Amino acid sequence: MIVIDYQDKRPIYEQIIDRFQILILNGALEPDMQLPSVRALAVELSINANTIQRAYSELEHRGLIYSVKGRGNFVSAQQDVVKEQQEKLLEELRTQLQVCKESGIEFIHVLDCVREIYQEVKV
Secondary structure, eight states, X not given: OOOOOTTOSSOHHHHHHHHHHHHHHTTSSOTTOBOOOHHXXXXXXXXXXXXXXXXXXXXXXXXXXXXXXXXXXXXXXXXXXXXXXXXXXXXXXXXXXHHHHHTTOOHXXXXXXXXXXXXXXXX
């Protein structure tokens, strides 16, 4: 479910946040589904539990998960939060597309890139 890329320059907690966000936004993790415990995921990934806790805290801050004291962390059932996150991602894409256009990258090359990513990326 979660894979750490040690070649990635981003911090591990950001990789965890991004992966859970993708799983939540595409529906692979359903609303009210319980996430692995901090300790269990830390052991599974062979990383410090504080790293997992930091990722879970940020996911909760974004409204993608919620915690229940003594029970764990769960996927948020609020569809408006999911839609809000998707809109945020689309806005970031718009910004990058504008930079591409201003940099002289042709439309067909952008489309080829999008097509390639959608064919290669496995969720």
